[in-house]
Amino acid sequence: MDFNFTEEQTMIRDSLARLIREQYDFETRRKVVASESGWRPEMWAQFAELGLLMAPFSEEDGGLGGGPIDAMVVMEEFGKGLVVEPYLPSVVCGGGFLKRGSDAQKEEYLSGVMSGEMIFAFAYAEPKGRYNLADLETTANKNGSGFVLNGHKAVVIGAPWATHFIVTARTSGDRRDKNGVTVFVVARDADGVSTRDYPTVDGRRASEVYFENVSVGAESVVGEVDNGLPLVELVSDEAIAALCAEACGAMKVAHAMTVDYSRQRKQFGVPIGKFQVLQHRMVDMFMEYEQSVSMTYMATLKLDEDAVTRKKAASAAKVRIGQGGRFVGQEAVQIHGGMGMTDELAVGHYFKRITMIDSEFGNVDHHLKRYTDLSGADMAAAAE
Amino acid sequence: MNLDFTPEEIAFRNEVREFIRENYPKELEGMGTREDLTREQFLAWHKVLGKKGWSAPSWPKKYGGTGWTSTQKYIWSEENARVDALMPLPFGVSMVGPVIYTFGNEEQKERHLPGILSGDVWWCQGYSEPGAGSDLASLKTTAVRDGDHYVINGQKTWTTLAQHADWGFFLCRTDPNAKKPQEGISFILVDMKTPGIEVKPIKLIDGTHEVNETWLTDVRVPVENLVGVENEGWTYAKFLLAHERSGIAGVARSKRGVERLRNIATNELVDGEPLLEQPEFARKISQLEIDLTALEFTELRTLASEAAGKGPGPESSILKVKGTEIQQRLTELTLEAVGYYGAPYAYGMEADGKNDFGVGPDHSNYAAETYFNMRKTSIYGGSNEIQRNIISKMILGL
Numbered sequence: 001m002d003f004n005f006t007e008e009q010t011m012i013r014d015s016l017a018r019l020i021r022e023q024y025d026f027e028t029r030r031k032v033v034a035s036e037s038g039w040r041p042e043m044w045a046q047f048a049e050l051g052l053l054m055a056p057f058s059e060e061d062g063g064l065g066g067g068p069i070d071a072m073v074v075m076e077e078f079g080k081g082l083v084v085e086p087y088l089p090s091v092v093c094g095g096g097f098l099k100r101g102s103d104a105q106k107e108e109y110l111s112g113v114m115s116g117e118m119i120f121a122f123a124y125a126e127p128k129g130r131y132n133l134a135d136l137e138t139t140a141n142k143n144g145s146g147f148v149l150n151g152h153k154a155v156v157i158g159a160p161w162a163t164h165f166i167v168t169a170r171t172s173g174d175r176r177d178k179n180g181v182t183v184f185v186v187a188r189d190a191d192g193v194s195t196r197d198y199p200t201v202d203g204r205r206a207s208e209v210y211f212e213n214v215s216v217g218a219e220s221v222v223g224e225v226d227n228g229l230p231l232v233e234l235v236s237d238e239a240i241a242a243l244c245a246e247a248c249g250a251m252k253v254a255h256a257m258t259v260d261y262s263r264q265r266k267q268f269g270v271p272i273g274k275f276q277v278l279q280h281r282m283v284d285m286f287m288e289y290e291q292s293v294s295m296t297y298m299a300t301l302k303l304d305e306d307a308v309t310r311k312k313a314a315s316a317a318k319v320r321i322g323q324g325g326r327f328v329g330q331e332a333v334q335i336h337g338g339m340g341m342t343d344e345l346a347v348g349h350y351f352k353r354i355t356m357i358d359s360e361f362g363n364v365d366h367h368l369k370r371y372t373d374l375s376g377a378d379m380a381a382a383a384e
Numbered sequence: 385m386n387l388d389f390t391p392e393e394i395a396f397r398n399e400v401r402e403f404i405r406e407n408y409p410k411e412l413e414g415m416g417t418r419e420d421l422t423r424e425q426f427l428a429w430h431k432v433l434g435k436k437g438w439s440a441p442s443w444p445k446k447y448g449g450t451g452w453t454s455t456q457k458y459i460w461s462e463e464n465a466r467v468d469a470l471m472p473l474p475f476g477v478s479m480v481g482p483v484i485y486t487f488g489n490e491e492q493k494e495r496h497l498p499g500i501l502s503g504d505v506w507w508c509q510g511y512s513e514p515g516a517g518s519d520l521a522s523l524k525t526t527a528v529r530d531g532d533h534y535v536i537n538g539q540k541t542w543t544t545l546a547q548h549a550d551w552g553f554f555l556c557r558t559d560p561n562a563k564k565p566q567e568g569i570s571f572i573l574v575d576m577k578t579p580g581i582e583v584k585p586i587k588l589i590d591g592t593h594e595v596n597e598t599w600l601t602d603v604r605v606p607v608e609n610l611v612g613v614e615n616e617g618w619t620y621a622k623f624l625l626a627h628e629r630s631g632i633a634g635v636a637r638s639k640r641g642v643e644r645l646r647n648i649a650t651n652e653l654v655d656g657e658p659l660l661e662q663p664e665f666a667r668k669i670s671q672l673e674i675d676l677t678a679l680e681f682t683e684l685r686t687l688a689s690e691a692a693g694k695g696p697g698p699e700s701s702i703l704k705v706k707g708t709e710i711q712q713r714l715t716e717l718t719l720e721a722v723g724y725y726g727a728p729y730a731y732g733m734e735a736d737g738k739n740d741f742g743v744g745p746d747h748s749n750y751a752a753e754t755y756f757n758m759r760k761t762s763i764y765g766g767s768n769e770i771q772r773n774i775i776s777k778m779i780l781g782l
Contacts, residue, residue: 003688279776294681316674372670
C-alpha cells in the first residue's frame, strides 16, 4: 500500500494550481460564465499545453502514462478553482470510452481528445431514465451495416462546446434490460442532431440533445453491440471517482473560506469563530471533508479491481461525498450568514457546484441502493 | 498510490494468520467482545504475543517493538479481528509504555518495559477525578515531597479495571502555586500494593464492574517513580492521550462487527424474510459500512503520514470521533436487529461465569449490554466534544 503521489502527479498539481491562481480568479470566472460562449477555448489550449488532457492515458495510446490518479489530481484542482471547462465529459468520459475502442477510433478520436482539438460530451441521461444507465428510450436500429439513432438525451454537460457525443442507445431488448445497450460516437454536425443549449445553475453549460434519424456507420460503435452496459458502468464509475475529487477540491475551499470568514466577522464584540457552537460545526465540516478525501482515494484506487468491488467502491464514495458535500455546502452558507446568500461572494458558488455534483451519475439514494444490492449479491455469492 | 500488498506482505499475512490459528487460546474463542473476563483471560493472548515479541507493534524496535511497516500493522489488526482476538489492553502497551520510553529514565525503562511487553504487569490509569473530567487540568490529587518520597492524597475515578492492576500511572499536583492549572502537575508511577490505596468498584449501566474509584490516603511513593521532570506532567499526559486516540478507531474490529451484524440480520426474520432483505435495515447497514470505509481510509492515510515521520497529531482526534461514532452505531443496529431478545439480562456483578443462560438465540446475548457499555466511547479518552475543541484549536486555528 502506498499513499504517495508520484513526482509527475505533484508537478501536475503544482503547475495547474499556479495556472488557476493566475488566470482563473473568481472575478474572471464570473465574466467567463456570463459570456456568450460560457468558457475559454484558450484556457483549454493551456490545459492541453500543460499535458492535462494526455495525463491519464497510456503511453501506448499516445498519453503520458498516467491513469485515474492523475485525473483525480486534475479534478481536485478544478474543484478548488470552480473550473467550468469540460475535463470530465471530454477527457474522463470521452477518453474513457475511446481508449477502450478500436484502433481506428483511438486514431481518429482519442488523439483529438488528447490534443484538445476535439471535445466530447457524454449523452447518457434521459428525461425518464433517472439514474438507471440502462433505462433508455433512445433507440439505434440496424440499417444495412450501420444504425439509425432516434431519441432525446437530457442535461448533457458540456454539449454546447462539444464536437462529438458519446451516446448510449438501445439496440435490442426492452426499455430497462441490461442487454441491448450499445455505445456510439456521433459527430455533433451529423445530420439529424440538434441541441437546445442552456446555462446550468452552477456556471456550466449543457444541452438537451435530440437525435432524429441520425445515420451512423458500424465503425461508430464503441465496444460490443448490445453488450455496452458493462463499459458504460465502468466509465461512469471512473467519472464518479473524478467527480468526487472535484467535490473534495470545492469542499476544501468552501471550508477554508468559512473558517477565514469566522475570524474576520465580529458580532457581540468578538469574531464569530470564537463561539464554540460554530467551532464544532466547522470541525464537523473538516471531518466530512477529510472523510471525503479518503473515499475519493479509495474509489480511485479500486477502479481496476473486479466489477463488484469497483462498483461498491464508487457507490460508497458517491454516497459519502453526497452527504458530506451537502453538509459542508449548507454550513458554509449558514456560517457566512447573509453574505453567504449573495452572488458577490464565491462561497455560494462553491455551494452550488457541490450541490449539483450529487445529482450527476446518481445521487445518494441511488448509490446507497446500488451498494446495498451489490452487498446482497456479494453475500449470495459467498453462500454458494 | 496503490492498495496492493507486495509478495513480502502477503507472506507476512500468511505467517500472521497461521500464528494466530495455532496459538490463539482456545478458551478465549468467542470472548473477544466481552467485558466480564478474569485477569487471566484478559492477559492470555497478551502473554503469548509477549513471548513471540509481537505485543507492542507500534513501539520502536529498540524498546521491544516489531519494526513493522504501517501496512504490516494494518495486516496485523485485520488478522486479529478476523478471529475477534482479545488484544492486549491499552493501559500498558498504548499508554504508559510510550510515555516511559519517550520521557522516562534508563532505570524506569529497564524496570517497567519488560513487564508491559510480557503482559505480566497490569497497569491502570489515574487521570480523571470527580471534579476533573473534561477539565482534566483542574485535578486536585496532591503529591507532596517528603524526603525521598512523594506523599499522595486524593481521589481518582473511572479507573478502568484497577481491580486487577499491579501498577498505576497517576497525574498529581506537585506545585499548588503554579500560575496555570496545566503547570504544576507531575506524572508518577505507583505500585498499587502501596499502603493507603483503596479501589472501590463502580457498577455501570450494563451491569459490569469495569471501572473503579481509587482513593489515595498518605500513599508514600519513592521519588524515583517520577517520570520526566517534576511539574511537567501535563506534556506527558497529552502525549499519552494522542497515542490513546490513534488506536481508538478500532477499524478492523468494527469491520468484523458489521459482518456479525449481517449474519444476525440474515437469521432474524420479518414476515418470514431475512431482516437483511428489508430495504430500510439493509441501507442502515450499508451506510454504516460506507462510513467505516471512510474511517478506514482516513486511518490508512494517517498511518502513512506517521510512517513518513510525523507522530500522532491532532488528526488522531478525527479517528477518535468517527471511530467511536461507528462503534456506537454498530452496537445500536445490533440491538435493533435482535428485537425483543435484547431484553433478557445476561450479566451478573461478578466478573466470572454469569452468562449464557440460553434464552433467545445466541446472537442476542449481550446485544443490549454491549450497546449500553459502548456509550462510554464518546465520553472517554477526551470526550468527542473535547476532540472537536482540539481540532478547532490545533488544525483550524480558531
